[in-house]
Amino acid sequence: MKIKNYFILLVCLINCFTAQSQLFLMYDGLNPNDNYFDLPKYSLEYNQKIKEKLYEGLEEDFHIRMLVRPSFDAEYIFQVDRDIRNYEADSFVARFQKTKSNLWYAEENYQKVNIKKYQAHINKEDAELLTNAFVKLLKTTRYERSDFDIYDGTNYLLSAFEYGPGIVSGNVKSPRDNEIKAVVDVVENLINQTKSKRNIKLSEEAKSTLKNIIKHIEKNPTSADYELMSRIVKVIENNKESYCSKLTESNRLHVEDALQVIQDPKQFAYYNFDKSTLKNFIEGIEEEFVEFNTFDEDSKNEMLKNGYEIEKEENIKNNIFQLILKEFD
Incomplete structure (x- = not known):
């Protein structure tokens, strides 16, 4: 069965100077008819x-x-x-x-x-x-x-x-x-x-x-589905504040936005919950987060020279999305 949750993760706008990403969401399903x-x-x-x-x-x-x-x-x-x-x-x-x-x-x-x-x-x-x-x-x-x-x-x-x-x-x-x-x-x-x-x-x-x-x-969510969502929400609640406080401003906004979407129960638990869909969604967010914060040495030096912030390697390597994905193991 196809991957569906009415959302497409589009991390597609890159500032050519800071190379920072931003999370954009597009609702992929049916909207109510115009009044x-x-x-x-x-x-x-x-x-x-x-x-x-x-x-x-x-x-x-x-x-x-x-x-x-x-x-x-x-x-x-x-x-x-x-x-x-x-x-x-x-x-x-x-x-x-x-x-x-x-x-x-x-x-x-x-x-x-x-x-x-x-x-x-x-x-x-x-x-x-x-x-x-x-x-x-x-x-x-x-x-x-x-x-x-x-x-x-x-x-x-x-x-x-x-x-x-x-x-x-x-x-x-x-x-x-x-x-x-x-x-x-x-x-x-x-x-x-x-x-x-x-x-x-x-x-x-x-x-x-x-x-x-x-x-x-x-298809209705099973008790195991709800249990998984509960664990994910707990991971976010226990780690969100401490992890986001370490990030650069633009990355903090990006991550907080993504976490809000992930832990929103009506997105996944109430609408055709599918474990693989949720996992793929989070993996996509994590992959884009890493990609848009990874630069070669020349780019890093040029950005630092111009006074732009670069995310610490530790925050990229040990990001909060990896903690969430461990709940699927």
Whole structure:
């Protein structure tokens, strides 16, 4: 199973004079859908164009729906709903609709943009499996810290109907999370089938992918998982202050930030806890910390000559992340 925790460690900005690193976090999962009343005017107008043009003729009672809004290319939507025209309880239809060109750039001429429409039947088993995967994935939707704003890219709005809560949805832009990417790929394959076939179906590989996603999201932390997290938090609490007090200012801020993320229980214990994921995450932080504090002699001499601080070798070699990683042994 892929490494997932909705976070990517990006230690990527290096000051060319101090060569100090900084921890940046990017939330990799689904964000809650934008509130209609909080949207700026330009977003509201764009969404109204999409609703008017792209949603025309779509059933409002759907099982799953994926709206795709690229930065420059044509927008499109895919949904699965019951074929109410036949009044058959087990009859499902897939609908795919795509604009001829991007509605954002059409501006006042958006009404002249043509819409291509396709539909095909999909069997009950596949429709329900796809819906179940959507619902499970959408339950991971949450507000989360992210140190990067992405303005360009392709926005995916995933929606599903679940008995009880009703319609649930989540946004992601240019997804990097492997499970979200996998679900998008499955839908894209169904879209390609819809454009040329009257009956579409999930491949065995797609079924296996969706079942694995459902299984992984349904996984609950074990007592051993909670015990590991408890030990890690204890190591941090017992060593954080003394270790960070020895560091240079920039490294202190970096390490304190990283430790806060590591010991936050909702990051790992409550959301699809995976021991190997957590270990890889901490190893990544430790590796980057060492790398960005390691210089050749010429660089060291030049930095000292210009009055810049260099981290003590002892603090790099015996860093707090190594103490934490010992808890995995």
